[in-house]
Amino acid sequence: MVQPSLSLKPALDAIGKAIDQRFDRLLAVPDDPRARLYEAMRHSVIGGGKRMRPLLVVAACDIFQVNREQALRVALAIECIHRYSLIHDDLPCMDNDDMRHGKPTVHKAFDEATAVLAGDCLHDLAFGILADPATHEDPAVRLELVTELAIHSGPAGMAGGQMMDMVAGDVAYDLAGITRLQQLKTGALIQWCLEAGAIMGRASEASRKSLRGYARDLGLAFQIADDLLDVEGESAKTGKAVQKDAAAGKATFVSLMGVERARTQANMLIDQAIAHLSAFGPEADLLRAIARFAVERDR
Numbered sequence: 001m002v003q004p005s006l007s008l009k010p011a012l013d014a015i016g017k018a019i020d021q022r023f024d025r026l027l028a029v030p031d032d033p034r035a036r037l038y039e040a041m042r043h044s045v046i047g048g049g050k051r052m053r054p055l056l057v058v059a060a061c062d063i064f065q066v067n068r069e070q071a072l073r074v075a076l077a078i079e080c081i082h083r084y085s086l087i088h089d090d091l092p093c094m095d096n097d098d099m100r101h102g103k104p105t106v107h108k109a110f111d112e113a114t115a116v117l118a119g120d121c122l123h124d125l126a127f128g129i130l131a132d133p134a135t136h137e138d139p140a141v142r143l144e145l146v147t148e149l150a151i152h153s154g155p156a157g158m159a160g161g162q163m164m165d166m167v168a169g170d171v172a173y174d175l176a177g178i179t180r181l182q183q184l185k186t187g188a189l190i191q192w193c194l195e196a197g198a199i200m201g202r203a204s205e206a207s208r209k210s211l212r213g214y215a216r217d218l219g220l221a222f223q224i225a226d227d228l229l230d231v232e233g234e235s236a237k238t239g240k241a242v243q244k245d246a247a248a249g250k251a252t253f254v255s256l257m258g259v260e261r262a263r264t265q266a267n268m269l270i271d272q273a274i275a276h277l278s279a280f281g282p283e284a285d286l287l288r289a290i291a292r293f294a295v296e297r298d299r
Contacts, residue, residue, distance in 0.1 A: 008289040015055045015075070020046050022076050026125075040110045040118040044083045048101025050297070052222075052290065053078045053193050059286040060197020060211060073135045074145065074196050080126035081153050082189060085162070087119035094166065136200060144199050152192040161185025168250040175256050179220065182253075186226070187219025206279070213276035214287065221269035222294045224262050227252040229297075231259065266295045 023045045029038045054075035061071035090097040090105040091112060098108050107115035129135060130145045151157060161184030164177075173181065194211040197203075203211075231254050254262045273291045277284045 008286070008293050011055060011059075011286055011289075012051065015058060016051045018072055019051055019054050019076060019079055022072065023079075026076075036110065036114055037117055037121065040106050040114045041121060043103075043109055044087055044106050044118060045079065045122065048103065049083075051079065052294075053082050053189060055290060056190065056193035056287070057196055059284075059290060060194045061200050062286065063197065063207075063280060063283045064201020064203055066197065066200045070135055071197075071200065073129055073132070074200060077126040077129040077135075077145075077149070078189060078193055078196070080122045080129070081149065081158075084119040084122035084126075085153075085158060087115050087122070089162065091115060094162075141199055141202070145196055148195055148199070149192055152188040152195075157184055157188030157192075158186075161188065165250075173251045175253075178251055178253060178256060182220060182223040183216070186223045187216065190219040190222065191215040210276050210279050214273045214291070217269045217273035217276065218291055218294060221266045221273065221291070224253045224266040224269070225295045225297065227254040228259065228262060228266070230254070263295075270295050 023042065027038050027042050027045070029035050029042070054072075057075040057078055058068070058071050061068075061074070086100060087106045089095050090100055091107055097105055099105060103109070105115075106118055110118075126149065127146055130149065131142055133139075133142070135145070136142050153159065155163075161181050164171075164181040165185055168181070171177070191212065194215040195208070198208045198211055230252070253265070257265060270291045274288050277287055280287075
């Protein structure tokens with residue numbers, strides 16, 4: 001296993017702990033018939049996963065010296081959206097996966113109906129967190145966060161990419177098509193993470209442009225790394241099934257480019273992502289470390 005760099009591992013550990021603590025408080029199980037729903041939500045969001053999207057939010061906020069507690073609220077919101085999407089993606093009607101983050105998927109640990117509701121509630125929770133004045137004192141900032149997340153997670157973003165992926169077995173996507181699919185399915189939420197930091201920090205347009213370029217290249221590199229793991233990874237390490245894309249007859253970056261070319265492309269994209277941060281100093285070092293880790297990981 002390739003370990004994350006020394007500068008990144010403490011940050012990954014810290015964000016994981018911070019997010020788990022906040023979910024533990026936010027999703028305290030009530031003593032009433034809703035208990036099973038809360039338990040399903042907790043099963044999904046507490047523990048497991050890389051917490052890469054929350055870390056990206058905090059790293060982007062740190063560039064602009066955003067209050068850490070407020071930054072963590074934004075990080076919590078994106079993790080709600082990410083985990084809701086995974087719950088729904090894993091359902092039999094979509095990807096039909098049994099394992100996620102090394103444990104049974106929500107519909108396996110509970111049941112399909114509870115899984116649907118748990119995903120729905122996490123989606124709702126994300127927007128409730130962002131709309132709360134505790135996230136930012138300026139309602140215009142909160143409105144922009146909500147608006148951008150709705151765009152990046154909806155049909156023009158993540159959900160649209162998932163629809164493209166669902167029909168991938170019946171559509172002969174070329175490299176441009178796969179790139180578009182992944183820019184929506186994976187890249188859109190990554191882009192929002194960087195955009196959110198800029199919104200919270202009231203960043204200049206020049207800074208936003210740099211962060212958008214970083215997010216675009218990071219998102220594609222991250223997905224190529226995922227495709228490589230699907231071909232070369234081990235389910236014991238990734239915590240989910242591998243080689244599913246090939247079995248489903250879906251085109252991927254790896255199937256279209258080959259393993260070595262795909263790996264080269266991912267590394268080139270990471271170099272480009274880091275180059276977009278040239279206007280920033282040491283305050284962007286965490287973003288640089290995240291970019292390198294994106295193609296070094298084994299899960």
